[in-house]
Amino acid sequence: MLELLKRIRNTVNKTQVFKSIFRHGYPDNDANRALVMFSNVVLHLHPVRVHRGALKIKFTWCLGGLTFFFFILLAITGVFLMFYYVPDTNRAYQNIQDLGTVIFFGDLFRSLHRWSAHSMVLFVWLHMTRVFLTGSYKPPREFNWVVGVILLSTTLVLSWTGYLLPWDQLALWAVTVGSKMAEASPLIGNAGPFGPELGMNPTNDIAFVLLGGTVVGQSALLRFYVLHCLALPLVTALFIAVHFWRIRKDGFSGPL
Amino acid sequence: MSDKGSASESKAASSQSGGFAALIKRTAKGKIGPEDTVLVWPNLVYLELISMVFATAILLFLCLYSPAPLEELASADTTPNPTKAPWYFLGLQELLVFFDPWLAGVVLPTFIIIGLILIPYIDPNPLGKGYYTFSERKFAVTGFSFGLALWYILIVIGVWFRGLDWSWYWPWDDPHMHQPAGAVKLVDLEVILQSTLGLSERPIVTLGRYAVTVANILTWGMFLGYYAVGFTIPFLLFRKFYNRLGFVRYNLTMFMFLSMMGVPLKIFVRLLANIKYVLVTPWFNI
Numbered sequence: 339m340l341e342l343l344k345r346i347r348n349t350v351n352k353t354q355v356f357k358s359i360f361r362h363g364y365p366d367n368d369a370n371r372a373l374v375m376f377s378n379v380v381l382h383l384h385p386v387r388v389h390r391g392a393l394k395i396k397f398t399w400c401l402g403g404l405t406f407f408f409f410i411l412l413a414i415t416g417v418f419l420m421f422y423y424v425p426d427t428n429r430a431y432q433n434i435q436d437l438g439t440v441i442f443f444g445d446l447f448r449s450l451h452r453w454s455a456h457s458m459v460l461f462v463w464l465h466m467t468r469v470f471l472t473g474s475y476k477p478p479r480e481f482n483w484v485v486g487v488i489l490l491s492t493t494l495v496l497s498w499t500g501y502l503l504p505w506d507q508l509a510l511w512a513v514t515v516g517s518k519m520a521e522a523s524p525l526i527g528n529a530g531p532f533g534p535e536l537g538m539n540p541t542n543d544i545a546f547v548l549l550g551g552t553v554v555g556q557s558a559l560l561r562f563y564v565l566h567c568l569a570l571p572l573v574t575a576l577f578i579a580v581h582f583w584r585i586r587k588d589g590f591s592g593p594l
Numbered sequence: 595m596s597d598k599g600s601a602s603e604s605k606a607a608s609s610q611s612g613g614f615a616a617l618i619k620r621t622a623k624g625k626i627g628p629e630d631t632v633l634v635w636p637n638l639v640y641l642e643l644i645s646m647v648f649a650t651a652i653l654l655f656l657c658l659y660s661p662a663p664l665e666e667l668a669s670a671d672t673t674p675n676p677t678k679a680p681w682y683f684l685g686l687q688e689l690l691v692f693f694d695p696w697l698a699g700v701v702l703p704t705f706i707i708i709g710l711i712l713i714p715y716i717d718p719n720p721l722g723k724g725y726y727t728f729s730e731r732k733f734a735v736t737g738f739s740f741g742l743a744l745w746y747i748l749i750v751i752g753v754w755f756r757g758l759d760w761s762w763y764w765p766w767d768d769p770h771m772h773q774p775a776g777a778v779k780l781v782d783l784e785v786i787l788q789s790t791l792g793l794s795e796r797p798i799v800t801l802g803r804y805a806v807t808v809a810n811i812l813t814w815g816m817f818l819g820y821y822a823v824g825f826t827i828p829f830l831l832f833r834k835f836y837n838r839l840g841f842v843r844y845n846l847t848m849f850m851f852l853s854m855m856g857v858p859l860k861i862f863v864r865l866l867a868n869i870k871y872v873l874v875t876p877w878f879n880i
């Protein structure tokens with residue numbers, strides 16, 4: 339059986355199509371294992387060789403990698419959900435309900451999206467804890483820690499903006515709690531310290547900017563939708579790219 | 595199979611290295627040779643693949659076990675009781691019990707983010723880079739863990755111990771019954787000072803809306819005194835600590851540290867003495 343698989347693999351590897359895609363043979367010898375790291379856009383995030391210590395699961399616990407994996411899963415399931423969702427207060431709730439009742443695998447994709455989101459938040463925290471406990475933020479990695487904190491913030495805001503989209507009671511009131519806090523911002527909120535003194539009122543303060551109005555309504559839904567599906571994923575992806583780039587440039591702190 | 599080749603190669607390398615701890619020491623000293631490295635394919639790539647498969651399996655299980663919820667259609671007319679933020683923000687929402695929204699929802703989270711960003715720049719300790727250690731960086735690890743513990747404890751309280759009217763519910767309490775309204779009345783610190791010390795309620799100066807009483811000045815003194823004493827004591831008693839950090843790092847560290855400690859402090863003051871605000875002004879209360 340294994341022999342057969344190997345024969346098939348060897349044949350496929352030699353076809354023009356395979357070579358045109360991968361540019362070299364299957365990575366079963368050291369030369370090709372090095373080449374695959376150079377020539378594959380995904381794999382080239384890695385160096386060609388790592389220290390044996392870096393493979394110790396008990397150093398990273400795979401936390402950063404899994405955070406990234408959840409982000410990818412969220413992007414995939416998120417695109418699927420976007421096919422069935424319209425950010426309209428009259429339709430959104432029905433759209434989500436349909437996912438659970440009439441759309442094939444709708445419930446599965448929605449649940450996967452939600453669980454991946456919860457997991458990503460949790461794993462960002464755990465990853466940060468690991469990085470702290472191994473002192474991996476120390477020079478020369480200070481800036482990558484800062485990039486990490488930015489990623490932590492965008493992850494939380496991403497999650498929070500997504501919370502509104504189902505347009506159910508949970509969504510509306512969770513976001514209302516948040517917007518009340520925005521109104522209480524010092525200086526830029528109408529209910530915050532020195533806000534009124536600076537001329538803030540419910541129609542010009544930071545909460546108004548966030549919601550596009552004075553209550554959580556249609557404009558807020560549209561804003562959160564655009565932030566959640568477009569702006570924040572782009573920003574997050576950009577900073578993840580910088581994060582990975584810097585891991586390679588600064589070198590991995592562990593026994594690498 | 596050449597997979598096997600590299601596996602035995604790395605096994606041989608690990609048996610000569612004297613274990614993980616020794617390896618870390620050598621790495622820290624910059625003594626890593628090619629004999630200590632392995633190819634990413636297959637060693638790391640497979641590890642990543644396996645962890646992704648595991649994670650997917652667990653996620654799928656969770657999806658079957660507990661699918662995404664959907665409550666009733668959003669309605670501005672009926673406010674759920676209690677209204678809870680998503681779980682990852684419930685620590686902050688729990689703080690609303692003890693602090694006004696501008697602090698709990700805006701200033702404290704901002705401090706957390708700024709404090710996190712500052713960490714690499716205010717920690718000058720060169721030890722403990724790239725390996726787990728407590729003994730080489732006791733203050734850093736203790737301080738960070740304290741903050742984390744606070745964050746998670748508040749979340750656990752918010753998720754599992756808060757029910758109707760944001761009252762405290764033990765797991766065995768009936769979640770559908772309102773807890774009896776508390777008999778305790780919260781008082782401001784300055785009112786307590788006024789009555790216990792027999793101070794006059796007459797303001798000594800009035801600055802616009804701000805009627806400044808003697809008790810009010812005392813509360814300012816206590817509030818600023820908390821920071822003043824907090825900044826001074828380590829300076830006097832742990833001069834080495836100060837010297838290691840230098841003026842700017844020391845002040846940033848102490849400000850962040852004292853602000854963090856202020857949160858549980860205010861919680862204790864509230865729980866022990868029913869104090870609503872320790873500092874009252876016309877614009878903000880703390």
Ligand code: HEM
Nearest residue numbers: 398402403405406466474482483486487489490590591592
């Ligand atoms: C979207 C969020 C994030 C993703 C996808 C991510 C991903 C990763 C990955 C894959 C690594 C490689 C090592 C490992 O797996 O542990 C890593 C390392 C690192 N991360 Fe993150 N990370 C994120 C957030 C953060 C946060 C919140 C921080 C800190 C505040 C942080 C700081 C670092 C640092 C300093 C390193 C280098 C560690 C070392 O050299 O040992 N990252 N990150």
